[in-house]
Amino acid sequence: MVLSVPRxxxxxxxxxxxxxxxxxxxxxxxxxxxxxxxxLSPAALDLLRTVYPYLxxxxxxxxxxxxxxxxxRAARAVERSARGSExxxxxxxxxxxxxxxxxxxxxxxxxxxxxxxxxxxxxxxxQLVTLLEKHYDWTVMRLHVESGPAGATxxxxxxxxxxxxxxxxxxxxxxxxxxxxAVTVTQHRIIGLIGDRYRRxxxxxxxxxxxxxxxxxxxx
Numbered sequence: 001m002v003l004s005v006p007r008x009x010x011x012x013x014x015x016x017x018x019x020x021x022x023x024x025x026x027x028x029x030x031x032x033x034x035x036x037x038x039x040l041s042p043a044a045l046d047l048l049r050t051v052y053p054y055l056x057x058x059x060x061x062x063x064x065x066x067x068x069x070x071x072x073r074a075a076r077a078v079e080r081s082a083r084g085s086e087x088x089x090x091x092x093x094x095x096x097x098x099x100x101x102x103x104x105x106x107x108x109x110x111x112x113x114x115x116x117x118x119x120x121x122x123x124x125x126x127q128l129v130t131l132l133e134k135h136y137d138w139t140v141m142r143l144h145v146e147s148g149p150a151g152a153t154x155x156x157x158x159x160x161x162x163x164x165x166x167x168x169x170x171x172x173x174x175x176x177x178x179x180x181x182a183v184t185v186t187q188h189r190i191i192g193l194i195g196d197r198y199r200r201x202x203x204x205x206x207x208x209x210x211x212x213x214x215x216x217x218x219x220x
Contacts, residue, residue, distance in 0.1 A: 049147070053154070058149045061150050063150070069188075071146065072189070075155055104131055104134060110198075113192040114194065125170060141161060142193070143193050144156075145190055147189075156208050156209070159209075171187065177206075
């Protein structure tokens with residue numbers, strides 16, 4: 001496939017794919033191709049999605065921007081069910097300090113997934129604040145997100161490190177494992193966030209992969 005895109009968009013895509021040799025190559029610039037500007041063409045966005053499926057530009061077109069899609073709500077329900085019947089969701093409020101440590105450890109080690117609320121009046125926003133209070137910056141996390149433009153979305157898993165979490169607006173800053181600048185992820189696009197104990201270093205961790213639903217916990 002050959003795409004004509006702005007030079008800076010091509011450079012960004014090549015940088016993201018630097019560990020995948022020959023996946024993307026760049027040719028000579030076209031005379032009529034814009035080199036500056038804040039608006040990316042559809043071709044440029046398609047190119048960027050091949051190396052990183054979540055783009056902030058996609059979420060900006062959602063209407064209304066504060067509500068998750070039906071697909072996102074369904075995926076969240078599966079993630080919540082997979083956490084089991086224990087009241088781990090409220091450890092930070094009802095249990096002692098050692099249980100709070102266990103909750104954070106389960107989050108970092110990949111045994112408990114944080115899932116956003118489907119409405120703005122639930123406890124999840126503050127829970128993520130608690131989970132990230134003593135979070136290790138080097139811990140690789142999996143962020144399940146709804147990616148792609150409105151009407152043509154899919155769910156992918158991004159690997160990286162969570163940064164600032166804006167509880168008022170429901171916006172998470174997430175830094176990819178390749179060290180590239182952080183992306184802004186809106187809450188209505190987030191399915192869940194969980195650690196990955198088997199992927200400690202960026203050298204062994206992909207930028208992203210196709211999302212796989214968790215195995216549901218069976219109660220006796």
